[in-house]
Amino acid sequence: MTDLIRLTAAEIAAKVASGELTAVEVTEAHLARIEAVDEKVHAFLHVDREGALAQARAVDEKRARGEELGPLAGVPLALKDIFTTKGIPTTVGSKILEGWIPPYDATLTQRLRDADVIVLGKTNMDEFAMGSSTENSAYGPTGNPWDLTRIPGGSGGGSAASLASFQAPLAIGTDTGGSIRQPAAVTGTVGVKPTYGAVSRYGMVAFSSSLDQGGPCARTVLDAALLHGVIAGHDPLDSTSIDAPVPAVVEAARNGSVQGMRVGVVKEFAGEGYQVGVMQRFEESVELLRELGAEVVEISCPSFDKALAAYYLIAPSECSSNLARFDAMRYGLRVGDDGTKSAEDVTALTRAEGFGAEVKRRIMLGTYALSSGYYDAYYGSAQKVRTLITRDFEKAFEQVDVLVSPTTPTTAFPIGERADDPMAMYLADLCTIPANLAGNAAMSLPCGLAPEDGLPVGLQIIAPAMADDRLYRVGAAVEAALTERWGHPLIEEAPSL
Ligand code: GLN
Numbered sequence: 001m002t003d004l005i006r007l008t009a010a011e012i013a014a015k016v017a018s019g020e021l022t023a024v025e026v027t028e029a030h031l032a033r034i035e036a037v038d039e040k041v042h043a044f045l046h047v048d049r050e051g052a053l054a055q056a057r058a059v060d061e062k063r064a065r066g067e068e069l070g071p072l073a074g075v076p077l078a079l080k081d082i083f084t085t086k087g088i089p090t091t092v093g094s095k096i097l098e099g100w101i102p103p104y105d106a107t108l109t110q111r112l113r114d115a116d117v118i119v120l121g122k123t124n125m126d127e128f129a130m131g132s133s134t135e136n137s138a139y140g141p142t143g144n145p146w147d148l149t150r151i152p153g154g155s156g157g158g159s160a161a162s163l164a165s166f167q168a169p170l171a172i173g174t175d176t177g178g179s180i181r182q183p184a185a186v187t188g189t190v191g192v193k194p195t196y197g198a199v200s201r202y203g204m205v206a207f208s209s210s211l212d213q214g215g216p217c218a219r220t221v222l223d224a225a226l227l228h229g230v231i232a233g234h235d236p237l238d239s240t241s242i243d244a245p246v247p248a249v250v251e252a253a254r255n256g257s258v259q260g261m262r263v264g265v266v267k268e269f270a271g272e273g274y275q276v277g278v279m280q281r282f283e284e285s286v287e288l289l290r291e292l293g294a295e296v297v298e299i300s301c302p303s304f305d306k307a308l309a310a311y312y313l314i315a316p317s318e319c320s321s322n323l324a325r326f327d328a329m330r331y332g333l334r335v336g337d338d339g340t341k342s343a344e345d346v347t348a349l350t351r352a353e354g355f356g357a358e359v360k361r362r363i364m365l366g367t368y369a370l371s372s373g374y375y376d377a378y379y380g381s382a383q384k385v386r387t388l389i390t391r392d393f394e395k396a397f398e399q400v401d402v403l404v405s406p407t408t409p410t411t412a413f414p415i416g417e418r419a420d421d422p423m424a425m426y427l428a429d430l431c432t433i434p435a436n437l438a439g440n441a442a443m444s445l446p447c448g449l450a451p452e453d454g455l456p457v458g459l460q461i462i463a464p465a466m467a468d469d470r471l472y473r474v475g476a477a478v479e480a481a482l483t484e485r486w487g488h489p490l491i492e493e494a495p496s497l
Contacts, residue, residue: 004029005166009075009223012169016074019063023056023074027118030076034120034167037497042142043152043162045081046089047121052076059116070116072230078162078171081122082129083109083214084203092205093125093137093155096354100332106203107235108172108214115230120168123158127356128323129179129207131155132428135419136358143415144187145497146455150412153183153428159217160187165497170227171217176208177311178408178432180215181444185407185458188446190224190475191217193432195465196439197242200235208318209240211311211436221445221475225253228468247469256476258292263474264299264400269431275410277450281457282406285447288481289404289474299400301392306385307434308426313369313382314437320366323359326351361422390438397464402474405431407444407458435462443471445479448486 084102126136134157145165156173160183173180175193184191216227328350336349369378435442447459463470
């Protein structure tokens with residue numbers, strides 16, 4: 001392993017800016033790493049070797065001409081295959097979009113390019129971002145670099161695994177119910193779901209539009225902040241995009257502190273189903289926050305118990321509507337178009353073959369929940385629960401600055417263990433879903449390894465909407481203190497591949 005792939009994004013950007021490294025050298029080192037390990041990990045669905053090198057050359061030429069470089073110039077990144085990339089395949093982990101080449105870049109893709117970030121390729125994911133293990137990808141699972149027989153989380157398992165196996169220092173995920181934070185937790189990386197509306201959804205394939213949020217993935221809190229600063233900001237092409245200044249996340253990450261802050265421990269996120277080692281590391285983190293000068297109190301959010309049930313009505317309902325556009329006429333796959341069948345038949349045949357089991361389950365669930373006669377009982381009730389959860393957060397944030405919890409109830413489980421048990425799979429997002437339902441900002445960062453299995457544990461920090469900077473202030477303080485205590489889980493104790 002060369003040292004180049006162990007550098008943080010902040011270090012790479014500084015070295016490229018000063019001329020100590022070229023963007024081409026950095027890109028080549030990461031491409032070589034992908035070549036060496038991705039056959040085993042399967043983090044990428046598509047590696048854009050030529051495109052990445054061309055972009056790197058352009059950065060080096062820009063520097064040679066003395067032009068101002070973007071804030072993350074020359075830093076390689078792994079992009080979740082849910083964002084459109086002009087001229088580069090975008091599959092969303094689904095057969096239905098196999099072979100589709102988008103004619104345009106998502107706003108996020110464009111912002112990465114404008115910041116001179118090098119896009120290495122597209123990462124594996126659960127089909128249409130539905131899942132917690134990446135096993136629902138139509139293109140085969142991704143392994144967790146800590147133990148390749150275990151899941152890397154989902155839906156953004158490819159992005160998280162690319163970081164944990166040093167194939168990229170930065171990655172992009174999307175989080176509808178936990179798909180950035182849960183993969184971060186189980187791979188020992190940092191993942192942030194920004195405030196809903198902070199990062200444009202234009203060109204991000206829709207799953208559940210009122211919950212979907214793109215965000216940064218990295219190996220350190222500062223790197224996540226640097227990427228957050230690049231991708232967040234108002235976009236007139238997304239009607240739910242927030243038209244307000246982006247919170248000062250980078251400054252917060254550079255000035256980590258919890259001195260005088262009030263931190264709430266969510267009472268409901270403990271008990272049955274939580275792994276002993278996960279709770280142990282979580283409780284140590286809470287103790288650490290106290291030692292670092294935070295005032296810690298217990299907070300009850302009684303409606304959080306119903307969050308999972310509400311989510312699994314709202315997300316499928318929105319997905320049943322969003323996925324109607326995959327009708328075999330507009331994009332990707334078309335099955336049975338032999339001149340003898342009606343358009344309706346071709347649509348039906350294509351959807352039957354193009355969608356996987358979990359996607360079909362959700363479309364059926366959502367269609368049912370939205371149907372007349374059941375709408376009030378299911379979708380309507382779920383929306384009421386959503387309001388109650390938002391109120392729980394509002395009450396909590398009258399008393400504390402941030403909330404904390406474990407990110408996931410368990411560490412990475414074995415591939416196959418929950419594949420045939422959707423209910424067990426859904427439990428992986430027990431602690432992450434409330435923040436999506438309310439639109440808050442939330443982060444997962446590593447807080448050590450579980451003693452019983454030696455696998456990473458994630459600490460979740462939740463902040464009010466538009467207070468994303470608090471995540472970074474607290475996260476950076478925790479990261480610094482934990483690194484001092486037992487070394488950075490990834491940088492010092494890299495999993496062997
Ligand atoms: N695991 C959750 C689901 O399957 C969340 C997915 C996500 O955040 N995209 O819906």
